[in-house]
Amino acid sequence: MDKKRLLFVDDEPMVLKGLQRTLRKMRAEWEALYAESGEAALDLLASQPVDVVISDMRMPGMDGAQLLDIVKERHPKVVRIILSGQLDRDMTLKSVRVAHQLLAKPCDMTVLRDALQKTLALNQILADDAIRRVVARIDTLPSMPASCTAIMTELQSDEASIQRVADLIARDLGMAAKILQMVNSAFFGLYRRVTDVKNAVMLLGLDAIKALVLSINVFSAFNTRKIPFFDFEGLWRHSLAAGGYARRIMTLATGERDRATAAFLAGMLHDIGKLILAVNFSTTYRELLREVPATTGERLDRERELIGTTHAEIGAYLMGLWGLERSILTAIAFHHCPQNSPVGGLEPLMAVHLANGYDHRLTDSHQGGGHPDEDFDMAYLEDLGLVENLAAWQQACADLEEDMP
Ligand SMILES: [Fe+2]
Ligand SMILES: [Fe+2]
Incomplete structure (x- = not known):
């Protein structure tokens, strides 16, 4: 070093x-x-x-x-x-x-x-050499799609207008449909059906819309036809759940809307590295998924062994290139091992670590299976003084999950 x-x-x-x-x-x-x-x-x-x-x-x-x-x-x-x-x-x-x-x-x-x-x-x-080597083997890292760039530019300007943002979104039918679908899911708790984009933008606010636009575009930047073996729908569902749970957890923990929105975005994007690996190292990754089913700890080790980096690290790397904030990158990079992370505190990482674990627990209990390795990092949670909240937060996530689309 x-x-x-x-x-x-x-x-x-x-x-x-x-x-x-x-x-x-x-x-x-x-x-x-x-x-x-x-x-x-x-x-x-x-x-x-x-x-x-x-x-x-x-x-x-x-x-x-x-x-x-x-x-x-x-x-x-x-x-x-x-x-x-x-x-x-x-x-x-x-x-x-x-x-x-x-x-x-x-x-x-x-x-x-x-x-x-x-x-x-x-x-x-x-800046890791191993990641750089992996990235060098990737032909094209997807860049931010043009429609997204336009909306982001508008959202980032000081005089962003709800009308202009809504118009830009409405121009892209696929994105408009996805936004309405997400807005109407239980995670946003709007309790009434929203059928037009402008209403969605008004009800959620520009920050939350930005998070939605960004995560939808991150997913659609990958050509998933190249990876028929990969359960893309499953990853989308898991990401949406993790985003929704992370948002809920952060709201319960801090009551702050900005933080909850950041947690939502980090939750949506935490496993995006899986797509990068599946698209770019499809043969190796397919093998890996078959060989090491779902026990995440082991899977991370195998990713590093076979590919040279993990889905968590490469995901953070790509989102870094897309210019996402450091707290989001930290959440992505350390979602499986928060104790190694730079910042403690009620950061998106905390919410994503928990949301990811809750989703594995909640979906597995439906299937009767368990993810023994998906356990929480208790030392980290103890440091933050959060252990006594775990049961209540899991229940709050389970309540959201009941209403999932
Ligand atoms: Fe993960
Ligand atoms: Fe995950």
């Missing part, structure tokens, strides 16, 4: 000196740069490559959040961490919007090292 370049920003020279001393022991892994102000940090960033910026919050002039905001804009690939003393609620809110991670000062070496390793884990997956 290449050495990572860290840039520490703090207005207190003493803090930087202290860091310098501790980091010396880790010269083999990290190379550290130091800056005493936001402005100095930006100069450094402009002149040389940096992997991670670790900034203090309170600094005269530009504060940490302002700095990271600019870093996000100018150097989107750089990982952003706030390392700070006391943070009040306002400061915390300000920092979580721009930082990938918050660390409290003083921060001992093992904590910092662990945080850095985890924060870089996603980048490592996305």
